[in-house]
Amino acid sequence: MSSQLELPSHLVKRGYWVNRSHGPIMGQTITTDAKTGGVIVALLAVITSLGMTHLWHLLTFIYHQTRAKGRPRDGLFRHQQAMLRTLPTPSALIAESTKLWLAWRRVSDKALSRSIGHISVALIFVIGSLAASIFSSSIVTSSNLEVLVKSGNCGRFSDNASVPLSYKANLSAGAETYARDCYPPNFMPSRCNVFIRPSIPFKSEMVQCPFQDKICRTQGLSLDSGLLDLNDAFGLNLADADRLQYRRKSVCAVLSLNGYTRVEDMTETDAKAIGRPLFPGEQAIYYQYGSFLVDDSEMFQTTLGANSSREYDAL
Numbered sequence: 001m002s003s004q005l006e007l008p009s010h011l012v013k014r015g016y017w018v019n020r021s022h023g024p025i026m027g028q029t030i031t032t033d034a035k036t037g038g039v040i041v042a043l044l045a046v047i048t049s050l051g052m053t054h055l056w057h058l059l060t061f062i063y064h065q066t067r068a069k070g071r072p073r074d075g076l077f078r079h080q081q082a083m084l085r086t087l088p089t090p091s092a093l094i095a096e097s098t099k100l101w102l103a104w105r106r107v108s109d110k111a112l113s114r115s116i117g118h119i120s121v122a123l124i125f126v127i128g129s130l131a132a133s134i135f136s137s138s139i140v141t142s143s144n145l146e147v148l149v150k151s152g153n154c155g156r157f158s159d160n161a162s163v164p165l166s167y168k169a170n171l172s173a174g175a176e177t178y179a180r181d182c183y184p185p186n187f188m189p190s191r192c193n194v195f196i197r198p199s200i201p202f203k204s205e206m207v208q209c210p211f212q213d214k215i216c217r218t219q220g221l222s223l224d225s226g227l228l229d230l231n232d233a234f235g236l237n238l239a240d241a242d243r244l245q246y247r248r249k250s251v252c253a254v255l256s257l258n259g260y261t262r263v264e265d266m267t268e269t270d271a272k273a274i275g276r277p278l279f280p281g282e283q284a285i286y287y288q289y290g291s292f293l294v295d296d297s298e299m300f301q302t303t304l305g306a307n308s309s310r311e312y313d314a315l
Helices: 020-026 034-067 075-085 090-104 111-139 165-182 230-234 268-274 303-308
Strands: 015-018 028-031 203-207 220-224 249-252 261-265 283-287 299-302
Touching: 020 028, 020 230, 034 075, 034 111, 075 090, 075 111, 090 111, 268 299, 283 303, 299 303
Parallel strands: none
Antiparallel strands: 015 028, 203 220, 220 249, 261 283, 283 299
16 A cells, blocks of 8 residues: 555554454453564474473373372283383373384283373374464464554544644545555455555435435435444444444535525635636636525535646535
8 A cells, every 4th residue: 555554663562462353362462563463483492492392391290190009910000100200292202102002012912002092192282282373473473463552633624633744645645545555446455454444435326316306306316324433443442331323414405506605706815715826817616506694604615726637626
């Protein structure tokens, strides 16, 4: 995705937090930098190996002690006890138990049944140790990260006067790139993982025009988002007791221009609204579709901008 939508690192919470979208247990998260993450991966591999080794030794010793009851036993049992007392590794236990079975198979009819249990348990533990070592690395994630963000720029984009103009410009440019790459027909999935949900589907249908019949030129188009969970759709991290659902429904229609527009010379007030000096004789199209308490609350579009751009901005 465009670098204009990259998240500044100082807005990311470092340390422990709970990603509530994954639940209170699986959502336990610690956010740190890449260097520390690499150290954690190596440390987890070492700790996992040490932990599994000591667990195996402990289980082997307990098993050895439970078998040692002081009763008369045959040679195979004594050999097995001697082997268990040395606390062999799981792979060594498999090899030694196989050797004992081969050595005693002609002497004892139950040599195989008395050895297969040791071999099976050791094999299961070997597989479990390998799985634990492999999956321990999945605890740390370095791609497609979900982080907790705290920014003073959160809120309505157009009404937040504290947001710097440079940030608004970068965000607008990034939104244009995202819309071009992440909506049909130019859908590019690799660039559309910036937001918690790449797109929000709307239900659309033709309805009656919401304005007076004399103003409407077409039927109305209804766009309904349905109920959207703030966590799932907008990326908030609210607890279950605080979660809300939001719904946006809009109805629009093409309006008639006859009797509702006028073309006049632009004023200095208009120049302040568009943020640049006026060109000589520059005019604007003014749109008046209702009664306003303030004279400058009507919308207008400079005729120069309308002729030189494919985009429309109502000011």
